[in-house]
Amino acid sequence: MSTERHDAAPSTHGPTGGEPVDGGTVDGRTVDGGPLDGPVDGTTGLDTEALEAVIAAPGERFRHDYLEVRDLRVVFDGFVAVDGIDLTVTQGDLRFLIGPNGAGKTTVVDAITGLAPATGSARFGGVELVGRASHRTARAGVGRTFQTASVFDELTVLQNLDIAAGASRRPWSMLRRRTDVPEHVEAALDTVGLGHVRDLPAGVLAHGQKQWLEIGMLLVQDARLVLLDEPVAGMSQSEREQTGRLLQRIGEQRTVVVVEHDMEFLRAFASSVTVLHQGSVLSEGSVAQVQADPKVVEVYLGRDAGARASAATVGGAAPATVSSSMPAGSSSTPPSAGSPSSASSPASSTEVS
Numbered sequence: 001m002s003t004e005r006h007d008a009a010p011s012t013h014g015p016t017g018g019e020p021v022d023g024g025t026v027d028g029r030t031v032d033g034g035p036l037d038g039p040v041d042g043t044t045g046l047d048t049e050a051l052e053a054v055i056a057a058p059g060e061r062f063r064h065d066y067l068e069v070r071d072l073r074v075v076f077d078g079f080v081a082v083d084g085i086d087l088t089v090t091q092g093d094l095r096f097l098i099g100p101n102g103a104g105k106t107t108v109v110d111a112i113t114g115l116a117p118a119t120g121s122a123r124f125g126g127v128e129l130v131g132r133a134s135h136r137t138a139r140a141g142v143g144r145t146f147q148t149a150s151v152f153d154e155l156t157v158l159q160n161l162d163i164a165a166g167a168s169r170r171p172w173s174m175l176r177r178r179t180d181v182p183e184h185v186e187a188a189l190d191t192v193g194l195g196h197v198r199d200l201p202a203g204v205l206a207h208g209q210k211q212w213l214e215i216g217m218l219l220v221q222d223a224r225l226v227l228l229d230e231p232v233a234g235m236s237q238s239e240r241e242q243t244g245r246l247l248q249r250i251g252e253q254r255t256v257v258v259v260e261h262d263m264e265f266l267r268a269f270a271s272s273v274t275v276l277h278q279g280s281v282l283s284e285g286s287v288a289q290v291q292a293d294p295k296v297v298e299v300y301l302g303r304d305a306g307a308r309a310s311a312a313t314v315g316g317a318a319p320a321t322v323s324s325s326m327p328a329g330s331s332s333t334p335p336s337a338g339s340p341s342s343a344s345s346p347a348s349s350t351e352v353s
Protein backbone atom coordinates (compact mmCIF):
# COMPACT_ATOMS: atom_id res chain seq x y z
CA MET A 1 0.00 0.00 0.00
CA SER A 2 1.39 3.34 -0.96
CA THR A 3 1.21 6.42 1.20
CA GLU A 4 2.47 8.59 -1.57
CA ARG A 5 0.41 11.57 -2.70
CA HIS A 6 0.17 11.66 -6.46
CA ASP A 7 -0.24 14.79 -8.46
CA ALA A 8 -2.48 12.90 -10.81
CA ALA A 9 -5.03 12.28 -8.06
CA PRO A 10 -8.46 13.44 -9.18
CA SER A 11 -9.22 17.02 -8.41
CA THR A 12 -12.32 18.24 -6.62
CA HIS A 13 -12.13 21.47 -8.55
CA GLY A 14 -14.61 22.33 -11.24
CA PRO A 15 -13.84 22.83 -14.92
CA THR A 16 -12.44 26.25 -14.31
CA GLY A 17 -10.62 25.56 -11.07
CA GLY A 18 -11.59 27.39 -7.91
CA GLU A 19 -12.32 26.17 -4.44
CA PRO A 20 -12.81 22.53 -3.58
CA VAL A 21 -16.53 21.84 -3.72
CA ASP A 22 -16.78 19.73 -0.62
CA GLY A 23 -13.87 20.60 1.58
CA GLY A 24 -11.77 18.05 -0.29
CA THR A 25 -13.37 14.88 0.99
CA VAL A 26 -15.15 12.10 -0.80
CA ASP A 27 -17.07 9.65 1.33
CA GLY A 28 -14.85 10.46 4.25
CA ARG A 29 -11.61 10.16 2.31
CA THR A 30 -9.42 13.14 1.74
CA VAL A 31 -8.80 13.68 -1.94
CA ASP A 32 -7.49 17.21 -1.98
CA GLY A 33 -5.05 18.58 0.52
CA GLY A 34 -4.63 15.38 2.52
CA PRO A 35 -3.07 11.95 2.33
CA LEU A 36 -4.30 9.32 -0.06
CA ASP A 37 -3.43 5.81 0.83
CA GLY A 38 -5.36 3.81 -1.75
CA PRO A 39 -3.80 1.41 -4.23
CA VAL A 40 -1.87 3.10 -6.98
CA ASP A 41 -2.10 1.97 -10.58
CA GLY A 42 1.49 1.22 -11.56
CA THR A 43 0.90 2.28 -15.15
CA THR A 44 -0.95 5.54 -14.70
CA GLY A 45 0.17 6.50 -11.21
CA LEU A 46 -3.47 7.09 -10.24
CA ASP A 47 -4.87 6.20 -6.84
CA THR A 48 -7.60 3.95 -8.19
CA GLU A 49 -9.68 3.87 -5.01
CA ALA A 50 -9.76 7.63 -4.80
CA LEU A 51 -10.71 7.80 -8.44
CA GLU A 52 -13.56 5.36 -7.94
CA ALA A 53 -14.78 7.35 -4.94
CA VAL A 54 -14.85 10.51 -7.01
CA ILE A 55 -16.74 8.81 -9.83
CA ALA A 56 -19.26 7.29 -7.41
CA ALA A 57 -19.91 10.55 -5.54
CA PRO A 58 -23.16 12.42 -6.26
CA GLY A 59 -22.77 14.72 -9.24
CA GLU A 60 -23.83 17.86 -7.45
CA ARG A 61 -20.96 17.48 -5.02
CA PHE A 62 -18.62 18.45 -7.82
CA ARG A 63 -20.91 20.93 -9.49
CA HIS A 64 -19.22 24.07 -10.66
CA ASP A 65 -21.70 25.95 -12.78
CA TYR A 66 -20.86 28.45 -15.42
CA LEU A 67 -22.66 30.50 -18.03
CA GLU A 68 -21.25 30.26 -21.49
CA VAL A 69 -22.63 32.63 -24.12
CA ARG A 70 -21.44 32.27 -27.68
CA ASP A 71 -22.27 34.44 -30.66
CA LEU A 72 -25.49 35.66 -29.08
CA ARG A 73 -27.45 37.83 -31.44
CA VAL A 74 -30.77 39.61 -31.08
CA VAL A 75 -32.40 41.49 -33.94
CA PHE A 76 -35.58 43.52 -33.55
CA ASP A 77 -37.21 44.27 -36.90
CA GLY A 78 -33.85 44.59 -38.60
CA PHE A 79 -32.23 46.52 -35.72
CA VAL A 80 -29.30 44.58 -34.26
CA ALA A 81 -29.55 45.04 -30.50
CA VAL A 82 -27.05 42.31 -29.60
CA ASP A 83 -24.41 41.64 -32.19
CA GLY A 84 -22.85 38.25 -31.62
CA ILE A 85 -21.46 38.53 -28.11
CA ASP A 86 -19.39 35.94 -26.21
CA LEU A 87 -19.48 35.85 -22.44
CA THR A 88 -18.24 33.33 -19.90
CA VAL A 89 -19.16 33.74 -16.25
CA THR A 90 -18.19 31.18 -13.64
CA GLN A 91 -19.66 30.42 -10.26
CA GLY A 92 -18.14 32.68 -7.62
CA ASP A 93 -17.42 35.46 -10.11
CA LEU A 94 -19.61 38.50 -9.45
CA ARG A 95 -19.81 39.80 -13.01
CA PHE A 96 -21.09 43.29 -13.76
CA LEU A 97 -22.47 44.06 -17.20
CA ILE A 98 -22.21 47.76 -17.94
CA GLY A 99 -22.49 50.06 -20.91
CA PRO A 100 -24.23 53.22 -22.02
CA ASN A 101 -27.99 53.34 -22.47
CA GLY A 102 -29.09 51.14 -25.32
CA ALA A 103 -25.88 49.08 -25.31
CA GLY A 104 -27.89 45.87 -25.15
CA LYS A 105 -27.43 44.85 -21.50
CA THR A 106 -31.06 44.13 -20.69
CA THR A 107 -31.56 42.49 -24.08
CA VAL A 108 -28.74 40.05 -23.30
CA VAL A 109 -30.49 39.10 -20.06
CA ASP A 110 -33.82 38.90 -21.92
CA ALA A 111 -32.26 36.60 -24.51
CA ILE A 112 -30.81 34.32 -21.83
CA THR A 113 -34.16 34.13 -20.06
CA GLY A 114 -36.31 33.52 -23.11
CA LEU A 115 -37.79 37.01 -23.31
CA ALA A 116 -36.07 38.14 -26.50
CA PRO A 117 -35.73 36.18 -29.72
CA ALA A 118 -32.08 35.22 -30.10
CA THR A 119 -29.70 33.13 -32.12
CA GLY A 120 -26.39 31.71 -31.00
CA SER A 121 -25.92 29.90 -27.75
CA ALA A 122 -26.25 30.54 -24.02
CA ARG A 123 -25.58 27.43 -22.00
CA PHE A 124 -25.81 27.07 -18.26
CA GLY A 125 -25.18 23.83 -16.42
CA GLY A 126 -24.98 22.11 -19.78
CA VAL A 127 -28.48 23.29 -20.77
CA GLU A 128 -29.07 25.41 -23.85
CA LEU A 129 -31.15 28.45 -22.95
CA VAL A 130 -31.50 30.10 -26.34
CA GLY A 131 -34.84 29.11 -27.78
CA ARG A 132 -36.09 27.89 -24.41
CA ALA A 133 -39.44 29.35 -23.34
CA SER A 134 -39.12 31.83 -20.49
CA HIS A 135 -41.22 29.75 -18.09
CA ARG A 136 -38.84 26.84 -18.67
CA THR A 137 -35.68 28.79 -17.86
CA ALA A 138 -36.51 28.62 -14.13
CA ARG A 139 -36.43 24.85 -14.39
CA ALA A 140 -32.93 25.14 -15.80
CA GLY A 141 -31.90 26.94 -12.62
CA VAL A 142 -32.05 30.43 -14.09
CA GLY A 143 -33.65 33.35 -12.25
CA ARG A 144 -33.75 37.06 -12.90
CA THR A 145 -35.02 40.27 -11.44
CA PHE A 146 -36.33 43.25 -13.35
CA GLN A 147 -35.61 46.93 -12.94
CA THR A 148 -38.87 47.31 -11.05
CA ALA A 149 -39.43 44.84 -8.23
CA SER A 150 -42.32 42.54 -9.00
CA VAL A 151 -43.45 41.35 -5.59
CA PHE A 152 -47.08 41.00 -4.50
CA ASP A 153 -47.63 44.05 -2.28
CA GLU A 154 -50.76 42.67 -0.58
CA LEU A 155 -49.13 39.41 0.44
CA THR A 156 -46.67 39.03 3.28
CA VAL A 157 -42.97 38.49 2.75
CA LEU A 158 -43.43 34.84 3.62
CA GLN A 159 -46.37 34.42 1.28
CA ASN A 160 -44.34 35.92 -1.55
CA LEU A 161 -41.60 33.41 -0.86
CA ASP A 162 -44.17 30.61 -0.69
CA ILE A 163 -45.49 31.49 -4.10
CA ALA A 164 -42.01 31.69 -5.54
CA ALA A 165 -41.19 28.32 -4.03
CA GLY A 166 -44.26 26.92 -5.70
CA ALA A 167 -45.63 25.82 -2.34
CA SER A 168 -48.80 23.85 -2.77
CA ARG A 169 -50.60 25.63 0.01
CA ARG A 170 -54.27 26.37 -0.54
CA PRO A 171 -55.25 30.03 -0.80
CA TRP A 172 -57.01 30.04 2.59
CA SER A 173 -54.02 28.51 4.30
CA MET A 174 -51.81 31.18 2.76
CA LEU A 175 -53.71 33.75 4.81
CA ARG A 176 -52.89 32.11 8.12
CA ARG A 177 -49.77 32.94 10.02
CA ARG A 178 -47.09 30.38 9.23
CA THR A 179 -45.73 28.14 11.90
CA ASP A 180 -44.12 25.55 9.64
CA VAL A 181 -41.70 27.46 7.48
CA PRO A 182 -39.75 25.11 5.20
CA GLU A 183 -36.04 25.05 5.82
CA HIS A 184 -35.07 26.49 2.45
CA VAL A 185 -37.53 29.37 2.85
CA GLU A 186 -36.16 30.06 6.33
CA ALA A 187 -32.66 30.00 4.90
CA ALA A 188 -33.63 32.47 2.16
CA LEU A 189 -35.24 34.80 4.72
CA ASP A 190 -32.05 34.69 6.71
CA THR A 191 -29.82 35.28 3.70
CA VAL A 192 -31.72 38.34 2.52
CA GLY A 193 -32.16 39.64 6.07
CA LEU A 194 -35.96 39.81 6.08
CA GLY A 195 -36.72 37.36 8.87
CA HIS A 196 -37.93 40.12 11.18
CA VAL A 197 -40.50 41.36 8.65
CA ARG A 198 -41.67 37.98 7.43
CA ASP A 199 -45.31 38.60 8.39
CA LEU A 200 -45.53 42.13 7.04
CA PRO A 201 -47.20 42.83 3.71
CA ALA A 202 -44.54 43.33 1.06
CA GLY A 203 -46.20 46.64 0.19
CA VAL A 204 -44.94 48.27 3.37
CA LEU A 205 -41.33 47.25 2.83
CA ALA A 206 -38.69 49.83 2.07
CA HIS A 207 -37.53 49.98 -1.54
CA GLY A 208 -34.33 48.07 -0.82
CA GLN A 209 -36.17 45.40 1.13
CA LYS A 210 -38.45 44.75 -1.85
CA GLN A 211 -35.42 44.11 -4.03
CA TRP A 212 -34.00 41.77 -1.38
CA LEU A 213 -37.34 39.96 -1.23
CA GLU A 214 -37.18 39.48 -4.97
CA ILE A 215 -33.67 38.07 -4.64
CA GLY A 216 -34.99 35.81 -1.85
CA MET A 217 -37.67 34.59 -4.26
CA LEU A 218 -34.92 33.49 -6.64
CA LEU A 219 -33.12 31.74 -3.81
CA VAL A 220 -36.17 29.65 -2.82
CA GLN A 221 -36.49 28.65 -6.48
CA ASP A 222 -32.90 27.47 -6.20
CA ALA A 223 -31.83 29.68 -9.08
CA ARG A 224 -28.17 28.87 -9.70
CA LEU A 225 -27.76 31.49 -12.41
CA VAL A 226 -28.99 34.80 -11.03
CA LEU A 227 -29.37 37.75 -13.40
CA LEU A 228 -30.12 41.08 -11.76
CA ASP A 229 -31.15 44.16 -13.69
CA GLU A 230 -30.06 47.33 -11.89
CA PRO A 231 -30.64 45.96 -8.40
CA VAL A 232 -29.55 49.10 -6.54
CA ALA A 233 -31.41 51.68 -8.64
CA GLY A 234 -33.12 54.09 -6.28
CA MET A 235 -31.52 52.62 -3.15
CA SER A 236 -29.94 54.58 -0.32
CA GLN A 237 -26.21 54.30 0.28
CA SER A 238 -26.73 51.95 3.19
CA GLU A 239 -29.09 49.77 1.13
CA ARG A 240 -26.52 49.64 -1.67
CA GLU A 241 -23.86 48.41 0.69
CA GLN A 242 -26.14 45.77 2.14
CA THR A 243 -27.13 44.69 -1.37
CA GLY A 244 -23.49 44.44 -2.41
CA ARG A 245 -22.69 42.22 0.53
CA LEU A 246 -25.78 40.13 -0.19
CA LEU A 247 -24.67 39.64 -3.80
CA GLN A 248 -21.21 38.62 -2.65
CA ARG A 249 -22.75 36.05 -0.30
CA ILE A 250 -25.07 34.51 -2.85
CA GLY A 251 -22.35 34.73 -5.51
CA GLU A 252 -20.19 32.28 -3.61
CA GLN A 253 -22.60 29.48 -4.46
CA ARG A 254 -24.13 30.83 -7.63
CA THR A 255 -23.29 32.40 -10.95
CA VAL A 256 -24.34 36.03 -10.69
CA VAL A 257 -24.57 38.63 -13.44
CA VAL A 258 -25.48 42.20 -12.49
CA VAL A 259 -26.59 44.77 -15.04
CA GLU A 260 -25.66 48.07 -13.47
CA HIS A 261 -25.13 51.75 -14.12
CA ASP A 262 -23.78 52.68 -10.72
CA MET A 263 -19.99 52.83 -11.00
CA GLU A 264 -19.42 53.40 -7.30
CA PHE A 265 -21.34 50.23 -6.55
CA LEU A 266 -19.44 48.40 -9.28
CA ARG A 267 -16.05 49.44 -7.93
CA ALA A 268 -17.00 48.28 -4.46
CA PHE A 269 -18.42 44.89 -5.33
CA ALA A 270 -17.69 43.66 -8.88
CA SER A 271 -15.11 40.95 -9.27
CA SER A 272 -15.13 41.31 -13.05
CA VAL A 273 -16.76 43.54 -15.63
CA THR A 274 -17.99 43.23 -19.19
CA VAL A 275 -18.59 46.50 -21.02
CA LEU A 276 -21.12 46.45 -23.84
CA HIS A 277 -21.43 49.08 -26.52
CA GLN A 278 -23.82 49.02 -29.44
CA GLY A 279 -24.57 45.36 -28.90
CA SER A 280 -20.95 44.19 -28.77
CA VAL A 281 -18.41 43.50 -26.05
CA LEU A 282 -16.18 46.55 -25.90
CA SER A 283 -13.97 45.56 -22.98
CA GLU A 284 -13.72 42.92 -20.30
CA GLY A 285 -11.61 42.31 -17.25
CA SER A 286 -11.17 43.47 -13.69
CA VAL A 287 -12.59 46.80 -12.57
CA ALA A 288 -9.14 48.35 -12.82
CA GLN A 289 -8.60 46.96 -16.30
CA VAL A 290 -11.82 48.28 -17.80
CA GLN A 291 -11.45 51.65 -16.08
CA ALA A 292 -8.03 52.00 -17.64
CA ASP A 293 -9.26 50.98 -21.09
CA PRO A 294 -9.28 54.09 -23.33
CA LYS A 295 -12.10 52.56 -25.39
CA VAL A 296 -14.30 52.51 -22.30
CA VAL A 297 -13.41 56.07 -21.35
CA GLU A 298 -14.12 57.18 -24.89
CA VAL A 299 -17.53 55.54 -25.05
CA TYR A 300 -18.62 57.02 -21.78
CA LEU A 301 -17.01 60.41 -21.98
CA GLY A 302 -16.06 61.10 -25.57
CA ARG A 303 -13.09 60.65 -27.87
CA ASP A 304 -10.89 63.34 -26.26
CA ALA A 305 -11.17 61.77 -22.82
CA GLY A 306 -10.26 58.37 -24.29
CA ALA A 307 -7.18 59.82 -25.94
CA ARG A 308 -6.15 61.55 -22.70
CA ALA A 309 -6.57 58.33 -20.73
CA SER A 310 -4.53 56.48 -23.33
CA ALA A 311 -1.75 59.09 -23.18
CA ALA A 312 -1.74 59.04 -19.39
CA THR A 313 -1.43 55.26 -19.36
CA VAL A 314 1.36 55.24 -21.94
CA GLY A 315 3.19 58.12 -20.33
CA GLY A 316 2.91 56.67 -16.87
CA ALA A 317 1.23 59.79 -15.56
CA ALA A 318 -1.73 59.64 -13.23
CA PRO A 319 -4.69 58.31 -15.17
CA ALA A 320 -7.37 60.74 -16.21
CA THR A 321 -9.94 61.10 -13.51
CA VAL A 322 -13.34 61.99 -14.75
CA SER A 323 -16.39 62.32 -12.67
CA SER A 324 -19.80 62.67 -14.14
CA SER A 325 -23.31 61.52 -13.66
CA MET A 326 -24.10 58.33 -15.53
CA PRO A 327 -24.32 59.28 -19.15
CA ALA A 328 -27.96 58.62 -19.75
CA GLY A 329 -28.01 58.77 -23.51
CA SER A 330 -24.26 59.30 -23.76
CA SER A 331 -24.12 56.47 -26.22
CA SER A 332 -24.40 57.20 -29.88
CA THR A 333 -27.32 54.77 -29.80
CA PRO A 334 -30.33 56.64 -28.47
CA PRO A 335 -32.50 54.72 -26.04
CA SER A 336 -35.83 53.97 -27.56
CA ALA A 337 -38.96 55.20 -25.90
CA GLY A 338 -40.09 51.60 -25.81
CA SER A 339 -36.97 50.35 -24.13
CA PRO A 340 -37.95 48.59 -20.95
CA SER A 341 -35.20 50.36 -19.08
CA SER A 342 -35.28 53.80 -20.55
CA ALA A 343 -37.67 55.18 -17.98
CA SER A 344 -35.93 53.96 -14.89
CA SER A 345 -32.24 54.51 -15.39
CA PRO A 346 -30.93 56.06 -12.22
CA ALA A 347 -28.99 59.28 -12.36
CA SER A 348 -26.33 57.79 -10.18
CA SER A 349 -22.80 58.91 -9.70
CA THR A 350 -20.41 57.54 -12.26
CA GLU A 351 -16.70 57.86 -12.46
CA VAL A 352 -14.23 56.42 -14.82
CA SER A 353 -10.96 57.04 -13.16
Ligand SMILES: Nc1ncnc2c1ncn2[C@@H]1O[C@H](COP(=O)(O)OP(=O)(O)OP(=O)(O)O)[C@@H](O)[C@H]1O
Pocket: 076, 079, 081, 099, 100, 101, 102, 103, 104, 105, 106, 107, 108, 333, 334, 335, 336, 337, 338, 339, 340, 341, 342, 345
Ligand atom coordinates in the same frame (compact mmCIF):
# COMPACT_ATOMS: atom_id res chain seq x y z
N1 LIG B 1 -38.55 44.87 -27.75
C1 LIG B 1 -37.76 45.71 -28.43
N2 LIG B 1 -38.07 46.08 -29.67
C2 LIG B 1 -37.27 46.90 -30.39
N3 LIG B 1 -36.11 47.41 -29.93
C3 LIG B 1 -35.75 47.08 -28.69
C4 LIG B 1 -36.53 46.20 -27.87
N4 LIG B 1 -35.91 46.04 -26.68
C5 LIG B 1 -34.79 46.78 -26.75
N5 LIG B 1 -34.69 47.39 -27.94
C6 LIG B 1 -33.59 48.24 -28.39
O1 LIG B 1 -32.41 47.49 -28.28
C7 LIG B 1 -31.34 48.33 -27.83
C8 LIG B 1 -30.76 47.74 -26.57
O2 LIG B 1 -31.70 47.93 -25.53
P1 LIG B 1 -31.41 47.49 -24.05
O3 LIG B 1 -32.61 47.82 -23.23
O4 LIG B 1 -30.95 46.09 -24.05
O5 LIG B 1 -30.20 48.41 -23.67
P2 LIG B 1 -29.52 48.60 -22.25
O6 LIG B 1 -28.06 48.54 -22.45
O7 LIG B 1 -30.12 47.67 -21.26
O8 LIG B 1 -29.94 50.08 -21.94
P3 LIG B 1 -30.33 50.78 -20.54
O9 LIG B 1 -29.05 51.01 -19.85
O10 LIG B 1 -30.98 52.03 -20.98
O11 LIG B 1 -31.25 49.87 -19.81
C9 LIG B 1 -31.92 49.72 -27.63
O12 LIG B 1 -31.65 50.50 -28.78
C10 LIG B 1 -33.41 49.44 -27.49
O13 LIG B 1 -34.16 50.55 -27.96
